[in-house]
Amino acid sequence: MKNLPAACVGVLVAACLVGNANGGGGSIGEDAGARSTVNGAAEVQVTATAGKVPTADPDNPCGGPGPEPSAAYRLPAYTTGQLAAMMRPPATLAQLLSNLKEVLDRNLLAQPAFFDDAVLRRVFNATGVRWVEPGTRDVAFDHAIRPTRAARIIFSDGPFAGMKVDVGMSHRCLNRHADRNNPGSIIAPHTYDSGYVRIRLEESAGLTLGAVRQVFGPGTGGFDASCKEPAVVSYDGPDQTGADAFLLNSASFVVRPDAYSGLCQSQSRRALPDEYPVIDVNIRVLEQDFTQWSPALS
Numbered sequence: 001m002k003n004l005p006a007a008c009v010g011v012l013v014a015a016c017l018v019g020n021a022n023g024g025g026g027s028i029g030e031d032a033g034a035r036s037t038v039n040g041a042a043e044v045q046v047t048a049t050a051g052k053v054p055t056a057d058p059d060n061p062c063g064g065p066g067p068e069p070s071a072a073y074r075l076p077a078y079t080t081g082q083l084a085a086m087m088r089p090p091a092t093l094a095q096l097l098s099n100l101k102e103v104l105d106r107n108l109l110a111q112p113a114f115f116d117d118a119v120l121r122r123v124f125n126a127t128g129v130r131w132v133e134p135g136t137r138d139v140a141f142d143h144a145i146r147p148t149r150a151a152r153i154i155f156s157d158g159p160f161a162g163m164k165v166d167v168g169m170s171h172r173c174l175n176r177h178a179d180r181n182n183p184g185s186i187i188a189p190h191t192y193d194s195g196y197v198r199i200r201l202e203e204s205a206g207l208t209l210g211a212v213r214q215v216f217g218p219g220t221g222g223f224d225a226s227c228k229e230p231a232v233v234s235y236d237g238p239d240q241t242g243a244d245a246f247l248l249n250s251a252s253f254v255v256r257p258d259a260y261s262g263l264c265q266s267q268s269r270r271a272l273p274d275e276y277p278v279i280d281v282n283i284r285v286l287e288q289d290f291t292q293w294s295p296a297l298s
Helices: 006-013 080-086 093-105 117-124 209-216 257-266
Strands: 128-132 149-154 164-174 190-200 232-236 246-255 278-287
Touching (some): 080 117, 093 209, 093 278, 117 128, 117 149, 209 232
Antiparallel strands (some): 128 149, 164 190, 246 278
């Protein structure tokens, strides 16, 4: 997992929030006639004129009526049908882990269509999806990704009914602005997408590190010299863009703290045992938002 550079944080603050935070049918962008000020740029008044098709400002398209700029990174574009077909509705923990590995390996959390209700229900074999305001109490929030939409996955019964499963996604649009890492350079307008899956479960659910390793592989993580808790086994996801697109792209599995601390102090070896119970799963993808650069705009 990479640390967030200061430059990234600065650019994230300037991002245009797109879509309805409650998840309900918002349109992308703002209504005609709205004003937009981004990264210190002058306000642009966009007015729809009768008989004319409004077009976006080529330098500052995020707040206008025209189409959004292209994505910063080129990922395979999957439809909701294609995404659903990748997933087998899980009936066991092993099958759920297989779906989660597919999500990590294909960078699916950077796919807006992944967060369609039909896809989410199939990934988790859930009965429903409840979209909420990001930051709603008891629904997982990610301060790095800063979701524009968040949801609780609903299970009315079945093998996962005792789990708390939350998802969040962030679709953002950035207008033309200076590259803080390269003075004199300009970053072209672009969009980018990020997301997370957070699963919290009781030990009684029966998920162990051994089960995780059977699907994901050995992973990284073990006892440390100070026996800090919680212990985490992590897996890095691939980058399908080939452009170092992600600040975060990983899956983390947290073991029960009391099981870890007691055994850690008595262990001479430094490998976490397979029988350790996993109580928290966190899969996150955070795209870079400031590396798309067009020489023509410099």
